[in-house]
Amino acid sequence: MKQTIYEQYELRVERKQKVRHYDAFWANRVMYILVPVGHLEEAEIEELQSLSEYMIRTHQDIYVSSFVKNKSESYTTEIEGRKMALFRMPYDYSSRKLVVGKELALFHLNGRSFPAKVTSINRIGQWKSLWVKRIDQMEHFFREKVRSNPIDVFDTLFVESFPYYMGLTENAIQYLVDTELDDSPMINDAATLCHHRFTNLTWQQSQWMKLPTDWIFDHAARDLSEWIRAECRKGPDMNPGSIQTFLKDYERVSPLSSFSWRLLYARLVFPVHYFECVEDYYTSGPVADKKWHEDRLKGILQSSDMYEQVLGNFYDLAGVPAKTYGIPELEWVKR
Structure with a gap:
């Protein structure tokens, strides 16, 4: 090298x-x-x-x-x-204290003003078609597994859990479709520079490194929802206050429209963490660490109740007056 x-x-x-x-x-x-x-x-x-x-x-x-x-x-x-x-x-600017929510809002604001047309890494408006394609592929795979009988622990966990996550996905797609039909995007809903999966680790905050290979062109709600998803998956260590602070810091720079909130929520409902876990296992080949993948899936399934609670109370948690904004909520996850 x-x-x-x-x-x-x-x-x-x-x-x-x-x-x-x-x-x-x-x-x-x-x-x-x-x-x-x-x-x-x-x-x-x-x-x-x-x-x-x-x-x-x-x-x-x-x-x-x-x-x-x-x-x-x-x-x-x-x-x-x-x-x-x-x-x-x-x-190394590690001595500088930066606020993630504020820094992300500025990043989105700047990315939105890029003067050239972005095509190759553009995902704006494509969520529905990508989600439908993904669930169709996995449903087909699920039926094959049921037909051939699960042979190991991961197969069994997948077959038992998939119907629930298929239901969540259908809810996410319907919520997204309703949002695009019933609401209108504002100026801050224009496509911008985002990340494939934005979490607290993405910028390596001890060094604040922004790596272009992490980037994609999409709606800002993508980054917000993926950061919140990662926080929600901390299980008992999840701190609702950190989510509230993150969103408030973001909105001080770039306020979110009702359209943004609804896109953010639709993406949170879509269980991409489950899809990625299953896809990674079945594409990792024969030398994969099966136990590691099994533990990863078990972790997702064990935290599903807590994740559902977050979905049920999300707008309250985020401090969004859903009724005032006319934002619908998923009633079946509310408790």
Whole structure:
């Protein structure tokens, strides 16, 4: 790896370390991070590079990691058989105290003003079709499993739990459809820069690193709901106050419309954490750590009651006057 980095980027690796689960190294008192990008198309990488440059140059976002070109003027390099991108990490500003909700609202505000059309990483307006496709695929898989009889612990857990999560998904899709029919988006509902799965760990708050490969173009409610989902899944350690603070900090910069609240809620109802757990297990191959996957699924199932309680009381928890806004609630999850 050291040799390839020197040949491709003329950087001498001085000290290696891990940042998140990625390889990182120091060179000339600057930290760089290597990120696998084999799952990304060239057009997606080009858009992510343009967006990162825009956030750095136009909005002076000092926390955005910047793409580094190799000697061939390319943003990707083959290293040890994998397609990788090299990023220059921001300087360590860990002494600066930043507020996640406020910082996310500013990030969305800046991303919304990107002047070019985004197509390759755009997901705005696609939730319904993606959710329908996902549930159809999993339902088909579920029927196959039932027909062939579950053979291990994970199979059994999946077969027993899927009907409940299918019901949740149908509720989420219907809630989303009703929102798009009954409500109207406002200015702050325009597409912006978001993350695939935004949690408290995404920006590595000891370093506040914003990594372009985490990004996607979507409605801001995506990030808000995924952050809240991660908090809700802490089980007994969940702190409702942290969710309230996060939302208030966000709204001080960028108030949410009733349309935003409804999209946020629809996405919370959609059990993406369950889908990802099941999909990861069945696509992980024969060498997978079965016990780890089983424990992960058991954890989701054990916390389902608490998660349902959050869904039932979400608008109260968030301090949203649902009746005043004319926002419907899912009655069956209210207790």
